[in-house]
Amino acid sequence: VSKVVFDISVSLDGFITASGQTADEPLGTNGERLHEWAFKDERGQQALSEAMQRTGAVIVGRRTYDDSIRWWGADGPVGSARLPTFVLTHEAPASSPEGGVYTFVTDGIEAVVEQAKAAADGKNVGVGGGADTGQQLIRAGLVDEVILHVVPVLFGGGTRLFGELDEQLELEQIGADASERAAHLRYRVVR
Amino acid sequence: VSKVVFDISVSLDGFITASGQTADEPLGTNGERLHEWAFKDERGQQALSEAMQRTGAVIVGRRTYDDSIRWWGADGPVGSARLPTFVLTHEAPASSPEGGVYTFVTDGIEAVVEQAKAAADGKNVGVGGGADTGQQLIRAGLVDEVILHVVPVLFGGGTRLFGELDEQLELEQIGADASERAAHLRYRVVR
Numbered sequence: 001v002s003k004v005v006f007d008i009s010v011s012l013d014g015f016i017t018a019s020g021q022t023a024d025e026p027l028g029t030n031g032e033r034l035h036e037w038a039f040k041d042e043r044g045q046q047a048l049s050e051a052m053q054r055t056g057a058v059i060v061g062r063r064t065y066d067d068s069i070r071w072w073g074a075d076g077p078v079g080s081a082r083l084p085t086f087v088l089t090h091e092a093p094a095s096s097p098e099g100g101v102y103t104f105v106t107d108g109i110e111a112v113v114e115q116a117k118a119a120a121d122g123k124n125v126g127v128g129g130g131a132d133t134g135q136q137l138i139r140a141g142l143v144d145e146v147i148l149h150v151v152p153v154l155f156g157g158g159t160r161l162f163g164e165l166d167e168q169l170e171l172e173q174i175g176a177d178a179s180e181r182a183a184h185l186r187y188r189v190v191r
Numbered sequence: 192v193s194k195v196v197f198d199i200s201v202s203l204d205g206f207i208t209a210s211g212q213t214a215d216e217p218l219g220t221n222g223e224r225l226h227e228w229a230f231k232d233e234r235g236q237q238a239l240s241e242a243m244q245r246t247g248a249v250i251v252g253r254r255t256y257d258d259s260i261r262w263w264g265a266d267g268p269v270g271s272a273r274l275p276t277f278v279l280t281h282e283a284p285a286s287s288p289e290g291g292v293y294t295f296v297t298d299g300i301e302a303v304v305e306q307a308k309a310a311a312d313g314k315n316v317g318v319g320g321g322a323d324t325g326q327q328l329i330r331a332g333l334v335d336e337v338i339l340h341v342v343p344v345l346f347g348g349g350t351r352l353f354g355e356l357d358e359q360l361e362l363e364q365i366g367a368d369a370s371e372r373a374a375h376l377r378y379r380v381v382r
């Protein structure tokens with residue numbers, strides 16, 4: 001069964017970018033610190049590789065797309081896999097890389113999830129980078145699992161993963177372990 | 192060797208109280224949710240009990256003292272142990288429970304740590320409730336370990352554990368595991 005998984009790296013103080021974001025450093029000063037576990041930890045690499053195998057499509061927000069397209073090119077966030085990538089946006093951009101994996105979805109979050117699930121062909125749908133997109137989907141009850149990779153650094157500023165919500169939301173903890181450079185916490189969203 | 196340990200329960204979205212704080216509910220609406228692990232999880236109870244055994248004195252901020260004194264009475268935050276409790280404040284209160292465990296320290300964070308360490312007699316100093324106090328001590332390099340009990344609930348508002356900092360701060364992850372109702376993350380502060 002296809003699950004929608006919001007999987008993101010976050011500093012211990014809850015930021016998904018540091019302050020000092022620029023076009024060259026979209027994650028802010030030292031922001032790449034958040035992803036070291038995925039490249040340098042043996043267990044991290046393995047977990048990432050397994051998650052990739054299970055993922056058949058990706059949803060990203062428009063800001064993440066705009067910040068990242070110069071690195072992603074036509075192949076999307078997981079280049080080697082060329083996963084179908086659905087960009088939640090108010091308006092499709094004027095141009096996009098030729099032969100690209102991107103579909104621009106302008107009719108809302110239910111639609112983007114529906115299209116991504118269809119494209120995932122039984123595999124999971126990954127919700128990538130973008131706190132707003134992730135939170136919108138969680139609030140709408142469209143996310144099945146939240147996976148946080150908590151990195152032992154205090155950024156002290158930047159983009160917060162979790163902003164203010166109108167109501168409390170219970171999650172069910174389904175796993176917590178550690179690789180050398182991060183704690184990996186897994187939750188099921190309680191409907 | 193006596194260590195200074197900042198040990199606190201936090202919602203997954205980084206709040207140490209929920210919104211809706213009142214005198215009767217100083218942790219806000221459903222705020223007691225944060226401490227269920229310590230009373231209902233077998234592993235949680237054991238971990239808490241071991242931490243208590245290792246603790247010889249406690250530091251709290253003035254707001255936590257004011258919010259909690261009606262429950263603590265003369266015996267302090269860990270009633271059965273009557274731990275010497277040092278309250279960081281600008282001015283001592285006009286009155287305090289007779290025979291109480293409290294010392295009011297008005298000459299700053301170095302002084303409060305020094306006095307608490309002396310009273311702890313070789314055991315650890317616990318830094319309890321109070322995001323401001325904890326952050327001040329961390330920033331000043333006076334905390335040796337940070338222990339977070341991350342509870343699977345999104346509060347969506349309340350008091351944030353980590354506010355804005357002027358600089359980034361690296362921690363060293365020294366442990367991460369889970370009981371049924373919380374993930375328990377341990378860090379050494381890198382000086």
